[in-house]
Amino acid sequence: MTAQDAATALLREVTGREADGVWSAPGRVNLIGEHTDYNEGFVLPFAIEHRTAAAVARRDDDVIRVMSTFAEEPVQVSLGELDDAIARGGLDWAAYPLGVAWALRRAAPDAETFGVDIAIASDVPVGAGLSSSAAIEGSVASGLNDEWDAGLSRVELARVGRTAENDAVGAPTGIMDQMASMLGVADAATFLDCRTLETDSVELGFRPAGLTLLVMDTNVEHSHATGGYRERRESCEAGAAGLGVSSLRDVTVEDLPHAEQVLDDVTFRRVRHIVTENQRVLDTVWTLRSAGPRTIGELLVASHASMRDDFEISVPELDLAVETALANGAIGARMTGGGFGGAAIALIDDEKTADVGAAVTAAFAASGFTAPTIFTVRPSEGARRDA
Numbered sequence: 085m086t087a088q089d090a091a092t093a094l095l096r097e098v099t100g101r102e103a104d105g106v107w108s109a110p111g112r113v114n115l116i117g118e119h120t121d122y123n124e125g126f127v128l129p130f131a132i133e134h135r136t137a138a139a140v141a142r143r144d145d146d147v148i149r150v151m152s153t154f155a156e157e158p159v160q161v162s163l164g165e166l167d168d169a170i171a172r173g174g175l176d177w178a179a180y181p182l183g184v185a186w187a188l189r190r191a192a193p194d195a196e197t198f199g200v201d202i203a204i205a206s207d208v209p210v211g212a213g214l215s216s217s218a219a220i221e222g223s224v225a226s227g228l229n230d231e232w233d234a235g236l237s238r239v240e241l242a243r244v245g246r247t248a249e250n251d252a253v254g255a256p257t258g259i260m261d262q263m264a265s266m267l268g269v270a271d272a273a274t275f276l277d278c279r280t281l282e283t284d285s286v287e288l289g290f291r292p293a294g295l296t297l298l299v300m301d302t303n304v305e306h307s308h309a310t311g312g313y314r315e316r317r318e319s320c321e322a323g324a325a326g327l328g329v330s331s332l333r334d335v336t337v338e339d340l341p342h343a344e345q346v347l348d349d350v351t352f353r354r355v356r357h358i359v360t361e362n363q364r365v366l367d368t369v370w371t372l373r374s375a376g377p378r379t380i381g382e383l384l385v386a387s388h389a390s391m392r393d394d395f396e397i398s399v400p401e402l403d404l405a406v407e408t409a410l411a412n413g414a415i416g417a418r419m420t421g422g423g424f425g426g427a428a429i430a431l432i433d434d435e436k437t438a439d440v441g442a443a444v445t446a447a448f449a450a451s452g453f454t455a456p457t458i459f460t461v462r463p464s465e466g467a468r469r470d471a
């Protein structure tokens with residue numbers, strides 16, 4: 085069953101009513117540009133075919149009730165109590181859809197809002213670093229934007245999603261995932277300047293080149309609401325302050341020798357990752373456009389090394405997946421997403437894909453790691469109304 089059908093069925097089962105409409109938004113893979121988004125840098129993600137769907141039906145009162153196939157009980161709150169409920173916290177998964185409703189009302193204060201039932205279903209793998217949270221945010225934001233006639237643009241809806249993530253869920257993330265999910269185009273990546281939020285679509289051309297994009301989910305769970313992600317963000321802010329700039333976007337590869345002199349070793353290496361990663365995103369866009377996807381392998385590999393050695397957000401499972409994929413003929417491979425677990429990606433000749441997958445599974449078994457989940461993804465369309 086598709087996520088759209090599952091959401092529609094859940095809404096019918098719990099409320100006994102039909103949906104006014106069904107909206108969906110995809111997860112994403114980041115091809116390159118990691119932790120650069122909150123440094124006002126460049127990223128190059130693409131939406132994938134795995135989607136989250138929200139079926140929405142208007143109510144006669146001012147209650148927002150959210151339900152999901154991955155939670156036992158619906159959660160409800162009246163619009164009048166929404167601010168307090170968000171401020172109090174403790175909403176668990178419901179913080180995503182309710183946070184979106186809350187952020188959307190603030191972003192569109194003139195919209196006439198009313199109570200709704202929202203049923204959510206998803207086939208985006210959770211905890212794999214494929215932005216299952218941005219997919220929830222994008223589907224609910226798109227649904228409420230239409231239902232409440234709020235008139236927000238896709239970029240504004242991406243901002244609404246990030247506000248929900250930062251202020252309702254409490255994860256200090258950037259805006260890459262929400263932008264990728266809202267703006268995805270089939271067979272293309274979204275080149276995003278996180279300073280201006282300007283985007284450009286970059287054709288990937290995997291299929292015509294005979295290439296497959298493999299996702300190797302390590303099944304090592306990560307969370308960005310705590311720990312390492314926040315710490316990395318703070319190091320980047322400390323690095324920018326030490327260099328006298330408002331964000332690391334303003335530091336170039338030529339500035340690195342000076343940065344090495346004025347920053348402590350750890351902060352310097354965090355800065356070096358961001359600065360070189362921004363350059364790698366620009367180089368990848370240029371390479372894709374001038375020579376096609378077969379020549380981006382070295383950039384992907386360099387990105388992984390930088391995250392492993394300088395930014396220190398990889399884990400042994402991610403390193404093993406990348407090394408094994410490369411040893412078995414992948415053109416390029418790297419961890420994707422926030423790190424500390426989640427998934428790695430590999431770009432592979434179609435005919436070698438099965439062998440690479442088998443080799444990674446065997447290598448994990450030999451190392452005593454939990455078995456990885458391996459699947460292919462296609463660059464797909466962003467958020468949309470389905471019904």
Ligand code: GLA
Nearest residue numbers: 118119257258259260421422
């Ligand atoms: C997570 C965050 C994004 C981004 C990536 C790292 O996916 O949600 O904003 O920072 O990590 O590139």
